[in-house]
Amino acid sequence: MVPAALVVVDDLPLTVNSKLDVAALPVPDLTATGRAPRTAEEETVCAAFAEVLGLPRFGADDDFHTAGGHSLLAMRLAALLTDRLGTRVGVAAVLANPTPAGLLDALHRPQADPWGPLLPLGGQDTARGTVVCVPPLLGLGWTFAALASRLPGAQRVLALQSPALAADPAEVAALPTTLDGLADLLVPHVLAGTAGEPVHLVGFSFGAHLAHVLASRLEERGVDLASLTLLDPGAPGGVLPVGVEVPDPVGADQEAMEYLLTLSLRERPDWLTPPHDPDDVLAFLAEGSGVLAGFGRPELDRIVRSAVHSASVLGTAEPRPVAAPVLLVASTAPGHRTGRVPTTADLEAERDAWQPFCRRPVELRTVDVVHTAITSPAGSDQVARLLTPFTTAALAGRTDHPRSTQETR
16 A cells, blocks of 8 residues: 655654554654645545545646545545535546546536546656556456556556447447457557557456457557566466356356445345346445435446456457567466466476467566455555566666566565
């Protein structure tokens, strides 16, 4: 997590048992240093930011991501602001405009489609290149909000979103039926969003497979692809481990609803068990106080259609070799595919399976979180510690990262 404050002390106070005396540590000064709100509306928004982030106050130009904000907190903030401002505030608007002043300015302008193909996740600094994230099965870009908030400085972060999130089912039916075709459809959005600066692609799960195909397409178009990071992708090219099948439409439907229930952060009643009925899920979400309480059947249908489409194209990839440096980040927790803890041999086999599709040696690192939590705040802490030095070295053209199967700590 990003600390709210840093305090320098001459010595660490110890108890009589030589353990850290937490009670004796100095209390940090959490007074905001940013600009004070100038209007009543700014004051309302700043107060909401402070409340959600657990801070005594929040400046009008202070940054939500820098202060430790992530996707779950963005959901709470969006719901709180919707209630206090009397107008609908979406999660995507919060993530794309992470300061109170910037968010208010955006709310006063015509809003971009929050389900659109490219979602800004904060930061404007392109000196270290732009990070472009590719989401997992459900296709939601704000999955990466926690990771974006943990990258250094104000590095620009964008997230692609699945075109299957389109409201019109007929548009989804006309989408490409292969992973390669889907990558071709997303290339123009990456080109429009990055404007020639170096690109660091980061894909998670299904998104890692799509990111690899997208990487080869971008290189063919002369894009400066600085690096490619694959977060717990499994085997390449849609070749899954023995005994594991590509999710069918029903499985993808259930995965989408399970994800929303997890985001609700509420204890589930005994009757709400898989397989889930959409009406039951929506009824449960409506009883909450978060932004998901406003979810109706149209929003649920969008996410389910996206998951089903992703599942249908997962096994169709025809990988081409990628020239950029590649980082493979694998989970060492019990696998969502196999149910057991992967061995060193398993991890090295996964790396070796990707090697024919990468022109440079694939670097292997690990994180000690379950697959589904890799983009959670705790998982993003670990991923950011691996991603930052890798992308920095890749951009500088260095190749001095030692290959390892252990997480860098």
